[in-house]
Amino acid sequence: MYRFLDRFLSRSIVQGNLSITAADGKTYRYGDGTGTPVHARLTDAATENLLLLDPALRLGECYMQGSLQMLEGTIYDFLKVTLSNMPGSVETKNSFAKLALSMRNFGAVVGRGNNFMRARKNVQHHYDLSGALYDLFLDDDRQYSCAYFSTPETTLEEAQFAKKRHIASKLNFNRPDLSTLDIGCGWGGMGLYLASTFGAKVTGVTLSDEQLAIANKRAVANGLSGRAEFLLKDYRHLDRKFDRIVSVGMFEHVGKKGFNEYFEKAAALLNDDGVMLMHTIGQASPPSATNPFIEKYIFPGGYIPSMSEVLPAIERSGLMLADIEILRYHYAETLKHWRNRFVAHWDDATRLYDEEFCRMWEFYLASSEAAFRFLDLNVFQFQLVKRRDALPMTRDYMVDTERALIASEQTDMKLAAE
Structure with missing residues (x-):
C-alpha cells in the first residue's frame, strides 16, 4: 500500500x-x-x-x-x-x-445544535480537565484565547495582558459602574480586569465547574467580589440587560445552528445604548468541513465560522456592526508559546495523564498553530451596537484609550520599582 x-x-x-x-x-x-x-x-x-x-x-x-x-x-x-x-x-x-x-478548523459536527445539556457536556470535556494541566502552558492569568503581540519579542504574559487592554478599549468604558456581561468567562481574567481597571460591574457566565470555582476564588482574593460575580449558567438563561457585553473565544463553541440564537439573545441582553465586543476564531475562506480529529478528541460541538456566515446572523438579530478587526498571525504566535511550554513540561503532563494524552495534546497545539500560520484561520473582533450614536464618531477613542492605559501601567510600574 x-x-x-x-x-x-x-x-x-x-x-x-x-x-x-x-x-x-x-x-x-x-x-x-x-x-x-x-x-x-x-x-x-x-x-x-x-x-x-x-x-x-x-x-x-x-x-x-x-x-x-x-x-x-x-x-x-x-x-x-x-x-x-x-x-x-x-x-x-x-x-x-x-x-x-x-x-483548518478547531472542529465540530456541522449542523448539530448545542442545547444546554450538550453545551455543558462539551465544555466539561475540555475545560474541566485538571487545572494543573493548564498551568503547564498558559500565562499566569490563564488566558486561553488569542493573545495580542505588538512585537515579535513580546512575551506571552505581556501579549495576553495586551489582549485584554485592546478589547477593553473597544468597549468604550466611558463611565464607572457599567453593567458588563462576560459570555464564556473562562477563569475570570477578562472580567476581573474590567472590574479593577474601569470599575465595571461584571457578571461572568461559564458552564465549567473548574473555571467557576477558580474565577470566584480570584474575585475574592483580589477584593473584587463586590464588583465581579461568576455564575454556572448558560447565557441563554439570563434575563436582564447589560451596558456592555464581551465574549472572547466562546462563539466557536456555539455551533453552526446556534448563530442566529446567539446574536438574537445578545441583542436582547444589550441595552439600547450598549456596546458588545465578540472575539472569535474565523475562516478567511468560504465555509468548509471541520477537522474530525479535533472534533473527536479536543473540542466537540464547536464550529469555526466564515465571515459570510456571521454577518447575516448579525443583521437578522437587530445588532449593527460598528467595527471589525482581523488578527492574522497573533494566534499562531500564541499557540507557539503554548506548544513550547507544554513540551517543556512534558514529564509533568505525563504524571497528570499519560504519554498518549500528551501526544494528543501536542498534536492539537501543533496542528492548530499550523492552521493559523499556513492556512486561512484568523481571529475576528466584531464590535456591535444597537444604535448608531452608541459610540463616538471616529475610532480615535480606541487608540486614545489604549495609549492612556499603557501610560498608566508604565507609571504604576515605575512607582512600584521606586
Missing part, C-alpha cells in the same frame, strides 16, 4: 526536506532538500493504509497512538513541511490540500 502513499506524497511535497521510513524499513525522501530535515517512521502497514484513506482523522490518531513516530524534527515540523506545500505557497498542484483544508 505504501506505493500509493508514496505517489501521493511525491506529487504533493515539492519544497522542504521530508523523509518517511515505511513499514518495510525503506526510507523515502520528498521535497527539494531545503529547510529543516523532518523524518517520520510508520510502524506498520495498517498505519500506511489509514493515512492514505482518512488522513484528516488518522494523522493525529496515529501520532497520538504511537504508530507514526518522529525520528527527526517534531510533529509541528512535519505539519509545516506538508502545509507549506499548499497551493499558493509554492508553484505546484498539491493533492495534500484535501488534508490541509480539513485541518
Whole structure:
C-alpha cells in the first residue's frame, strides 16, 4: 500500500526536506532538500493504509497512538513541511490540500445544535480537565484565547495582558459602574480586569465547574467580589440587560445552528445604548468541513465560522456592526508559546495523564498553530451596537484609550520599582 502513499506524497511535497521510513524499513525522501530535515517512521502497514484513506482523522490518531513516530524534527515540523506545500505557497498542484483544508478548523459536527445539556457536556470535556494541566502552558492569568503581540519579542504574559487592554478599549468604558456581561468567562481574567481597571460591574457566565470555582476564588482574593460575580449558567438563561457585553473565544463553541440564537439573545441582553465586543476564531475562506480529529478528541460541538456566515446572523438579530478587526498571525504566535511550554513540561503532563494524552495534546497545539500560520484561520473582533450614536464618531477613542492605559501601567510600574 505504501506505493500509493508514496505517489501521493511525491506529487504533493515539492519544497522542504521530508523523509518517511515505511513499514518495510525503506526510507523515502520528498521535497527539494531545503529547510529543516523532518523524518517520520510508520510502524506498520495498517498505519500506511489509514493515512492514505482518512488522513484528516488518522494523522493525529496515529501520532497520538504511537504508530507514526518522529525520528527527526517534531510533529509541528512535519505539519509545516506538508502545509507549506499548499497551493499558493509554492508553484505546484498539491493533492495534500484535501488534508490541509480539513485541518483548518478547531472542529465540530456541522449542523448539530448545542442545547444546554450538550453545551455543558462539551465544555466539561475540555475545560474541566485538571487545572494543573493548564498551568503547564498558559500565562499566569490563564488566558486561553488569542493573545495580542505588538512585537515579535513580546512575551506571552505581556501579549495576553495586551489582549485584554485592546478589547477593553473597544468597549468604550466611558463611565464607572457599567453593567458588563462576560459570555464564556473562562477563569475570570477578562472580567476581573474590567472590574479593577474601569470599575465595571461584571457578571461572568461559564458552564465549567473548574473555571467557576477558580474565577470566584480570584474575585475574592483580589477584593473584587463586590464588583465581579461568576455564575454556572448558560447565557441563554439570563434575563436582564447589560451596558456592555464581551465574549472572547466562546462563539466557536456555539455551533453552526446556534448563530442566529446567539446574536438574537445578545441583542436582547444589550441595552439600547450598549456596546458588545465578540472575539472569535474565523475562516478567511468560504465555509468548509471541520477537522474530525479535533472534533473527536479536543473540542466537540464547536464550529469555526466564515465571515459570510456571521454577518447575516448579525443583521437578522437587530445588532449593527460598528467595527471589525482581523488578527492574522497573533494566534499562531500564541499557540507557539503554548506548544513550547507544554513540551517543556512534558514529564509533568505525563504524571497528570499519560504519554498518549500528551501526544494528543501536542498534536492539537501543533496542528492548530499550523492552521493559523499556513492556512486561512484568523481571529475576528466584531464590535456591535444597537444604535448608531452608541459610540463616538471616529475610532480615535480606541487608540486614545489604549495609549492612556499603557501610560498608566508604565507609571504604576515605575512607582512600584521606586
